[in-house]
Amino acid sequence: MRELGWNIEFYKTIFTNYWWYGLFFVIYLGGLLYIARQKSYVMKQVFVAPFLILLFTVFNPLLMEPILEMTDWRDRYSRFFWMLPVEILSAYLLACLLEKQKRAQERAALGVFVVCLLFLCGGSATKIELDDNIYKLDGSVIEVAEMIEAASDKENPVVFYDEELYYWIRQYDASIIAAVNAGEMDKYLWIPGESIDVDERKEDEGTALSMFVRGVEIEPETVNHAMESRNADFFVRNTDFYSEEYLQQLNIVYVDEVDGYELYRCVHN
Secondary structure, three states, rough: OOOOOOOOHHHHHHHHHOOOHHHHHHHHHHHHHHHHHHHHHHHHHHHHHHHHHHOOOOOOOOHHHHHHHHHHHHHHHHHHHHHHOOHHHHHHHHHHHHOOOHHHHHHHHHHHHEEEEEEHHHOOOOOOOOOOOOOOOOOHHHHHHHHHHHOOOOOOOOOEEOOOHHHHHHOOOOOOOEEOOOHHHHOOOOOOHHHHHHHHHHOOOOHHHHHHHOOOOHHHHHHHHHHHHHHEEEEEEEOOOHHHHOOOOEEEOOOOOOOOEEEEEEEOO
């Protein structure tokens, strides 16, 4: 399907997973059509207009494919469906149908039908599966965490990693211990490595390591000493950081890699 320039199968899968084969979506569309035929301008502005806008923007694969390619937010795309007031509109539609029934028997029968319909619209009512990725983390964070787990023989490995991983990886796996503490990690928060005054590295080891996790190639002796003193087990290299010549001066041994990151084991004397 790539001949069209966009991955139609991806959008089909997202749609199917969210709408559970489309039955709830049919009810939602019915609600939109019902509102569109009413005379209430406010209801149309609240429900119909946003849906049409989203339909031609974030739900348009031709528009979104190049954006997702540039931002690498493909794993977050399903969140756009949260912007739709599906439950509110569907509940309103079903309430209107119930209200229009004059006889008690008709209301009772329709009520039973609505309950059955709700069960059919969702997933299994008897089986609950917890999401391993409850924080909707980027796939690379999960891959790095699993790579560390596979390589480690300790319950709580101590790891050097960069700022991007620091703020996410422990949400996925709390057993991983950061070798650089929060104060050191925050010292140059959001400051590009090339904008850091490298002369400040001489203040103390913590400041030097604050630069190191931002990609600054500080003295290898400082990094090696920190790996030793902090009992670091692994070093995760962001492949955008550090030259091969610099890595050769660190007391590390290559273990494995995923897209964007390489895992090294720290070697202690």
